[in-house]
Amino acid sequence: MPNAMTSPARPPVRRIALRVLPTLATIAGVAVFVAAGHWQQGRMHDKEALRAQQDSAAAAAPLALAELPAATDWTALRYRRVSATGTFDAKRQILLDNKVRDGRVGYDVVTPLLLTDGRTVLVDRGWIAQGASRGLLPSVPPPEGVVGVAGRLAIPAAGYLELKGEAIAGPVWQNLDPARFAAVSGIAVLPVVIEQIAPEGAGDGLVRAWPAPDFGIEKHRIYMMQWYAFAALAVALWLYFHVRRGKNNG
Numbered sequence: 001m002p003n004a005m006t007s008p009a010r011p012p013v014r015r016i017a018l019r020v021l022p023t024l025a026t027i028a029g030v031a032v033f034v035a036a037g038h039w040q041q042g043r044m045h046d047k048e049a050l051r052a053q054q055d056s057a058a059a060a061a062p063l064a065l066a067e068l069p070a071a072t073d074w075t076a077l078r079y080r081r082v083s084a085t086g087t088f089d090a091k092r093q094i095l096l097d098n099k100v101r102d103g104r105v106g107y108d109v110v111t112p113l114l115l116t117d118g119r120t121v122l123v124d125r126g127w128i129a130q131g132a133s134r135g136l137l138p139s140v141p142p143p144e145g146v147v148g149v150a151g152r153l154a155i156p157a158a159g160y161l162e163l164k165g166e167a168i169a170g171p172v173w174q175n176l177d178p179a180r181f182a183a184v185s186g187i188a189v190l191p192v193v194i195e196q197i198a199p200e201g202a203g204d205g206l207v208r209a210w211p212a213p214d215f216g217i218e219k220h221r222i223y224m225m226q227w228y229a230f231a232a233l234a235v236a237l238w239l240y241f242h243v244r245r246g247k248n249n250g
Contacts, residue, residue, distance in 0.1 A: 026238040030231045037227035044220035054079040054213060066117050074192050077153050082194060084149045086115040088142035092185050094173050099127055101207060106130045109206060110176060111142045113149060121190045122178060123149055126206030151194040
C-alpha cells in the first residue's frame with residue numbers, strides 16, 4: 001500500500017521536457033550566435049581586403065585615365081591615383097550637401113570633366129564652407145579651358161537613404177550617384193569619381209584634404225568577439241545548471 005506521506009512522483013514526460021527543452025534552446029542559441037560571429041568575421045575580412053587594396057593603390061604609380069579602356073574593372077582600381085585632362089562643364093556642376101569638416105558644415109563641389117577622348121568623369125573638386133544662410137550658395141566656378149586634374153578614384157556607395165523621394169531640382173544634391181547624375185543631366189559619365197588632390201589654381205577656396213577611408217575593421221572584430229562570447233556563455237550556463245541538477249538529484 002502506498003505511503004500517504006510520500007509525494008506523488010513527477011510524470012516522466014515532464015522530467016524529460018525539463019531537460020530536453022533547455023538543451024534544444026541552447027543549441028539553437030549557440031547556432032545563431034556562432035552564425036552571427038561568422039558573418040561579422042567575414043565582414044571584417046572584407047574590410048581588411050579593402051584596406052590592403054587602399055594601401056597598395058596609394059603606393060602605386062598614377063594612371064592616365066585616358067589610357068584606361070571602357071571595359072575597365074573600376075572596382076579593382078578603387079583608391080588608385082589617376083590623372084586626367086579635359087574641360088570642366090560648369091553648367092552641370094552640383095553641390096553635395098551636409099559635408100562636415102572640422103565641425104563646419106559645407107558642400108563638396110562636383111563638376112563633370114569632359115575628357116579629351118570624349119568620355120566624361122565626375123570630379124569632386126573639394127570642400128567649401130556653407131555661407132551665412134542655406135539660401136546663399138557658394139560660388140566656385142571651375143577653371144575654363146583645358147585643365148589637368150590629379151586625384152584618386154572613388155566609387156560612390158550604391159545604397160543610400162534620402163529624406164525626400166521627389167525629383168532632384170537645382171544644384172544641391174544629398175548623395176552622389178553617377179548613374180543618377182547621368183539620368184538627370186542627360187550625359188553619360190564613368191561610374192567613378194575623381195577626388196581631386198592637386199589644386200586647380202590659387203584662391204579657389206576649396207579644401208582637398210581627403211581623409212583616409214574608415215573601414216570599420218575594429219568594429220566588426222568587436223562584434224564578432226561579442227557573438228562568440230554569447231555562444232560560449234550559453235554553453236557555460238547549460239553546463240552549470242545541468243551539472244548542478246545532476247548533483248542535486250544524486
